Each structure stands twice: as C-alpha cells, then as structure tokens.
Amino acid sequence: MRNGLNITGVSESVHEYRDNPEEAVADFRVVTPLPAPGEETAVSRTLALRDGTYRIARDFTLRHRLALDSRSGDPTPWESMLVAVAACVLTTKVNGFTSRGVTLGALRTTARARLRLGPDGAPAAGAVLDDLGWSTEIDCDAPSETLRSINELVAVFSPNHQAALDTTSAEATVTVLGPTGSEVFPVVWAPAVQESPDDCAVEADVVWEYGSESAYTTRVTTGGIRRVTGPLVVDQAKQMLGIDKGPNSQEILLSAVTAEVAGLLRHEPALRDAPVEGARLLGSGRLDTRGMLNVVREVPSRFHDLRLDLAVECDPGHGHKLAAALGAALSRAVLPATLLAQLTVAVEMVRGGRQEAGGLTTLAQTEAVRDEVTRRQQAAQQG
Amino acid sequence: MARSQGNAPEPGSGKEWTDSLSRGRVPGPRLDQQRVVDGRGLGTRSVHAGTYEDPGTGAVGTPVFQTTTFRFTEDTYAAFDQGHIRDVPIYGRYGSPNQWTVQEKLASLENTESAMVFSSGMAAITTTLLALTNHGGHIVSSRDVYGGTYNLLREDMHQLGRTVTFTDPTDIDAVRAAVRDETQVLFFESLTNPLLKAVPLVELGKLARERHLLLVIDNTFLTPIHLRPLEHGAHLVIHSATKYLNGHSDVTAGAAAGPRKYVDRIWAQMLKLGGSLDAGMCFLLERGLKTLALRMRQHHTNATAVAAMLAEHPVVHRVHHPSRPDYPWTWLHEVCPGGWGGMVSFELKGGDEAALKLLDRLRLPVVATSLGGVESLVSLPFNTSHSFLTERQRVEVGIAPGLVRFSAGIEDTEDLLEDLDQALAGL
Numbered sequence: 001m002r003n004g005l006n007i008t009g010v011s012e013s014v015h016e017y018r019d020n021p022e023e024a025v026a027d028f029r030v031v032t033p034l035p036a037p038g039e040e041t042a043v044s045r046t047l048a049l050r051d052g053t054y055r056i057a058r059d060f061t062l063r064h065r066l067a068l069d070s071r072s073g074d075p076t077p078w079e080s081m082l083v084a085v086a087a088c089v090l091t092t093k094v095n096g097f098t099s100r101g102v103t104l105g106a107l108r109t110t111a112r113a114r115l116r117l118g119p120d121g122a123p124a125a126g127a128v129l130d131d132l133g134w135s136t137e138i139d140c141d142a143p144s145e146t147l148r149s150i151n152e153l154v155a156v157f158s159p160n161h162q163a164a165l166d167t168t169s170a171e172a173t174v175t176v177l178g179p180t181g182s183e184v185f186p187v188v189w190a191p192a193v194q195e196s197p198d199d200c201a202v203e204a205d206v207v208w209e210y211g212s213e214s215a216y217t218t219r220v221t222t223g224g225i226r227r228v229t230g231p232l233v234v235d236q237a238k239q240m241l242g243i244d245k246g247p248n249s250q251e252i253l254l255s256a257v258t259a260e261v262a263g264l265l266r267h268e269p270a271l272r273d274a275p276v277e278g279a280r281l282l283g284s285g286r287l288d289t290r291g292m293l294n295v296v297r298e299v300p301s302r303f304h305d306l307r308l309d310l311a312v313e314c315d316p317g318h319g320h321k322l323a324a325a326l327g328a329a330l331s332r333a334v335l336p337a338t339l340l341a342q343l344t345v346a347v348e349m350v351r352g353g354r355q356e357a358g359g360l361t362t363l364a365q366t367e368a369v370r371d372e373v374t375r376r377q378q379a380a381q382q383g
Numbered sequence: 384m385a386r387s388q389g390n391a392p393e394p395g396s397g398k399e400w401t402d403s404l405s406r407g408r409v410p411g412p413r414l415d416q417q418r419v420v421d422g423r424g425l426g427t428r429s430v431h432a433g434t435y436e437d438p439g440t441g442a443v444g445t446p447v448f449q450t451t452t453f454r455f456t457e458d459t460y461a462a463f464d465q466g467h468i469r470d471v472p473i474y475g476r477y478g479s480p481n482q483w484t485v486q487e488k489l490a491s492l493e494n495t496e497s498a499m500v501f502s503s504g505m506a507a508i509t510t511t512l513l514a515l516t517n518h519g520g521h522i523v524s525s526r527d528v529y530g531g532t533y534n535l536l537r538e539d540m541h542q543l544g545r546t547v548t549f550t551d552p553t554d555i556d557a558v559r560a561a562v563r564d565e566t567q568v569l570f571f572e573s574l575t576n577p578l579l580k581a582v583p584l585v586e587l588g589k590l591a592r593e594r595h596l597l598l599v600i601d602n603t604f605l606t607p608i609h610l611r612p613l614e615h616g617a618h619l620v621i622h623s624a625t626k627y628l629n630g631h632s633d634v635t636a637g638a639a640a641g642p643r644k645y646v647d648r649i650w651a652q653m654l655k656l657g658g659s660l661d662a663g664m665c666f667l668l669e670r671g672l673k674t675l676a677l678r679m680r681q682h683h684t685n686a687t688a689v690a691a692m693l694a695e696h697p698v699v700h701r702v703h704h705p706s707r708p709d710y711p712w713t714w715l716h717e718v719c720p721g722g723w724g725g726m727v728s729f730e731l732k733g734g735d736e737a738a739l740k741l742l743d744r745l746r747l748p749v750v751a752t753s754l755g756g757v758e759s760l761v762s763l764p765f766n767t768s769h770s771f772l773t774e775r776q777r778v779e780v781g782i783a784p785g786l787v788r789f790s791a792g793i794e795d796t797e798d799l800l801e802d803l804d805q806a807l808a809g810l
Contacts, residue, residue, distance in 0.1 A: 001466045016644075048519075048565040055595050057565040059519025059544065101464075237517060239648075244517055 003098045004211030017290050023052035024289040028250045032258035034279040040070045042259035046251050056237045060247040062255040066263035068222050075229040077260035078115050079218035082204035084253035086111035087234040088160035090206050096150045105139035107208035117198040125332040126191035133346030144356050151349040151357040156366040162302030165363045168339040172308045174322045183316045185323040189330035191337035212242040254283035257335045265329035275314040282309045297374045410496045412470045412483050426676035433487025445484045447666045451475040481665035492607040498640035504623025505531050506658025507637030514652035518544035521566040525552035527575040530768045555586045568597050574604040577728045577764050577788040578703050578781050581715035588616010608679040610719045626755025629671035630678050682725030685791035692800050693729045698810045703728040731785035737810050738763050738785050744806035754790035761789050
C-alpha cells in the first residue's frame, strides 16, 4: 500500500482486459433536469456506472450556478471543466508515482483558462476555453528524471487532459418518451462562434488528500469581483481504488457539460411552446482501460464516446423542434466547443518552487509518446 | 514462515508505466506447505485439500497456530509496501495459516480461486453485501431468506445507503422486474428455509450477466457436495459454516468463495468490519469439513427416507422435499443430481398445536434451532426462525400452520423413522 492505493491487481487486470475487453470499459452517466427559466442553478445526479461486467451505484449531487455573476455558492460549469481536467491529471499522477514506488508528500494541481465573454457579460457563444493549462506542485523524493517522465506520461494517459487535446465530439439526440414507446431524434450542431475581445480568468485548484481523494476549490474573476467556491470532494468509486467520497473527474466533466447545455437550452426560443416539464439531459462518456494502460494501442486513452440525450415525455410531433433547440444550445455552449477543438495545453511540474518539467502539449506530441511506450512494451515482452 | 505462493506484481523505480505485466492474482492465499488436490473427487478434496503439512514434525493434521501475530520478514515489509498483505502472515485478523487451510479446502470444494471464513454466516453475508455494493446501490432478494439475513436487509441496509427489493425467488420474471438502474447484487438462497424452494439458478446467472449484476448465492442448505453455484452462473457463494460445513453443532462460522477479484474486496471489507475467524475455530471447521462428503450422503439418505415416510402418514398434510413428486421446482434436479441435503419440512393436519405436541413426543431429534449437524434437530418456524413475520407475511411466503422443520442428522435411518412414527402416532 503506497499513497493510499493498492495497485496489486493492476497486472492481473491488464491480463483480464486482454482476455475480455468488456472488462476494460467504464461508462459514466450523469443526469441534469432542465432548470426552470428563473432558476440560478442546475442540479445534476450521478447515475450507476457500468464498470466492465458489473455495475457501480453512484450517489452524488453536483450543483452549478448558471451565471458567472450569480450569488449562488456553487461553481460554474466552466470552473468545473477545469476541475475535471486538474483532478484527472492529479489522479493519474498519483497512480503513476505509486506504480513507480514513489511515496508522495503533497500534490496539488491548478488548472487555468480564459473564458471569452460576450457583450452581456455571459460566456461568448461557441468560444473554446483559451490558454488552457495546468501546473502541479509536488513534494516527494523522486529524482527529477522520474518527475519529467511521469509528467510526460500523464499528458498521454490522463483521460480528461487527452479529451482536451483531441477532438472529442458530443453526439446529441432527443428521445421523446410517449405512452406507446420512445422515438429518437438526431441533433445536428456545430459551434456558432461569437467573436469577443473580452474574457475572464477561471481557475481550479485540486489538492490531493490520500489515495484517489482530493479537495477542490475554484475561482472566477469578472468585473473585478473574484468568486471562490469549495472546497468540494473528488474521488473514485471503491471498485476503482477510491472510497466513494465524491464524484470522479469524468462525472464532474459530464455534469459541467450537461449543466451548461441545460442552462442554455431552457432559454431557447424554440422551446417556448414545447412541453419540457420533466425534461432531463443525460450525459454519458466512456473510459477504456486498455487505452489508459496502453494494453491496446488503438484504443483511445481519452474520455470518449461522449453523448448527450434530452429525454422528454411528450408527443413525438415535438421531436424535431426539440432537436433543433438542443442543437442551437449546443452550438452556443463553450464546453462542447472546447471538447470538440484540438487544443494545445500548457503543462508543468514544480517542486520546491523550481520547474522540473514543462511545456506545451499537443495531440501529435502525446501520440508520438504513446507510440514510443508501445514500442518499449513490445520489446520488453519479446525480450 | 514462507510467504504464500504466487507472483504478486512489484512496482518499483525501474518499472515501466504499466507495471509488471506478469500475472499477479493467484489462488489462495496459500502457503507452499499446503496440500493442493484440485481435480480430485469431492470426498478426497474434503479430506486433503488445503491441509498444512508441517515440515518440522510431519504432523498429518494442520497444527493450531494459536497466535495473533507473526514475525516480520522482508516479505512482510514488501507486502505492506506493495499492498498484497492478504497473502502474507501478518496478523490474525488479516489472515493466518489456519484460516488459509480451511479457506483452501472450501475454495477447492467450490471449484474456485479463493475463499474466506468469518466468525458467523451473518458476518459473511454482511461483509459480502457491503463489499459488493456502493452507497445508492440496490439489492434484489427475497423474504424467504434466513431470518437474520432478512432483518439485515430490511432493517439495516437502508441505513447504510442501500435499498432492497424482496421478490419471489422462484419467479425469474419477478426478479427481472425488480432490477433497477442502480441494482448491483441479486442475493438468494439456493434452497430456501424452511420450504426448500429452489431458485432458478441458471436463469438467475444469465440475468446477472445480461444486466451486469453480481449473483450471490447462499448455499448453506446444499453445500458444494450437492451444488456448486459458481458452476451455474453465480459470482460468489456464501455459507453459514455453522451448519453442514462444520456439521457438529460446535462452531459458529461463515464463509464466502469465488474468484479473487471479488473475494479480495470482501477481505478488505472484513478487515474493517472485523468478522474474522480465530485459529481454534478454523481448526474445528477444517476437521468438520474432512467428513463433509460422507456426512452429506447420509443427511440426504435420511431426509429422503423421512420425507417418504411422512408423505404416507395420515396426520401429515403436506411434505416439502425435492424427492416428492409434487415438488414444484424441478430445475433443482438438473443442477443437483446427487442429492439435496438433510432438510425436510412438513405440515401437520392438526396445525401448530399438533406440531407442538409432536416436538414433545420426539425422543431422538433435539428440539433446537440451527441445522446441518450430525444430530437431527427439529423446530417450528412459526415460533422460531419466522417469528419475526406477521401471520399474514408467513402465509405469503408459504409458512402454513402446523409446519415443522426437520434437519435430518446422520443417525441410522431406521432409528429416525421409528422415532418419528411413534411421535406421530400419538397425535
């Protein structure tokens, strides 16, 4: 047991994933009911996740304030997106250092980005988060070479970091639930970018507690006012080396996306005449451990297969109108556009005030590292 | 003391990102000194599997390691460092050679990787269900389960953040309908108490796989001699080892068996809940298990003979036993061709009053709770195991007035029949 993690099952799991790929897949889900037009917050619930061949119940509520300047004490979806990246990076680092036999003293990851603002002070439509980056402060005795190596590998294998680097499209649908069955309507969307010179700073701080448990705080500064939220807890399910103390970083990402889209959707003009009472937005996404552990090179290491489904109980005749409304909301949203874009992310590792590793990460660069890891693994197996 | 067998992964500074790729999970925990007789007959495995062969004395039986703690070695420190503390003798609650001996015997009998013993059957059930579910999770079970289990599921699980739905355990459609999005575990007894209802094991296994659920089967009544649920789709098997496994009414213990990927989790939960079994009880349980196959044959012979005799008796209204032609759950015969243990239930025409009189008149069977011992035991569900149910609830699960639960021991069959006959004659 090191750093609160018991990793003895890792090697066995690698073999199990090879024998039965289904065991490697974890499907996360979050549901966010459509908030009423006057409500300041969106409230998401985590749903049971499928982890390989069994289910894991998840019982967490995540709240988001939908306007940057509202007085709610909850983080905004854009802050939570940074939490999702920072927490995922931090968890991957804890796993990486633990597998190298490094005992950690302290670990903290801060993610930062610029959020473009429209003339009304709200996030600019369809604009990606700018200047995304994270920095990790570490206290441990490992040599600098290990720190550089782990930092490089985390950029390759942290699923949410990879989702930011790579093109991660959200497939969207509307499901109309009628008395005699359900009908699914596909949603077409593309970011409708609103150019804007204004922006604000968004930050998330994730501080490692023990094992896979961390606490996070967030900050956003608009109009000279700095709003801070937290601390809140992020953790893994106990079946995933955690203690079930909070939602994990993938669930936080899904709740951020569904909260932002639900917040925009409720104001869509097309919804004015639609019966949306009880409507809920389901967000889902997948981790495949074969990619995260590089068991199969072709499998992505990123959080992928992102899906959004708006479920509404109404007459199927409303389906196309609802699909158009969801498409319009998605097109105006920041987070789906951010995930869709191929970003460059600045990363660094700092120890004792000194930068041990750093630079810009791109998809091409991390893919090259993964190729090299694959080559070394194959050589080790043949040798 | 040597460490247990196996090649646990060993992370370290020279390792690659994905850790050592050699297989880490091994059967056990198992020491090099333990006998492995996998693939032999169940009688042979009952006798020999897991026995610790003491290299110093050549003792035929496993010595009692009456110690709570073990001297640290390099392996101990490595186990702490790397997390495989289940496989190294460290501390009594974590595991001991006596636990590993009896666990290996159980794992071998169940044809699986690993087993655990607990301080009671309820400790096994509580620990297993908490280990396999999460806050917000849901369990599908049945009101037909043992009273202690029912009380745990009804009174405590919701306080621990788990909800439970009780269904008819013999109706696969009812079980399927009870499954929710957050359902994690199906928990049933292979043969229920006291009516010997058989759950549709194969179909439950299919449902569990189809819906990504874990099927946990309490197999106390049948034991691995008659049924190995893991071979029919269950993920884990539970026992009250107090009953047939030990078989001498002198040990309170429980057990769980299955693949290490699940049993390791149960072990980690046990460390916190604390229901481990001490060395002395492990020794007795191991000794009892050595005769399991032999005993189960006689339990089955006696129960079947008792059921046949009761079915012909004029004061008996109905007999609940898999050997009877009116037994409704015939799928049991397909998965258990070799026998059904020692339990028989029957209803007397004179109701509970006649049942109480019968208990007064019996000379050989002891009127007592529990079951599965070498001595025959008899009790009435209405004032013992199912007294927690209202009369309406008892009727709902089929506990009719005058129901008697008979646990056939291993006495001579003729003696049991004669005693029952004289007792029934006076009613």
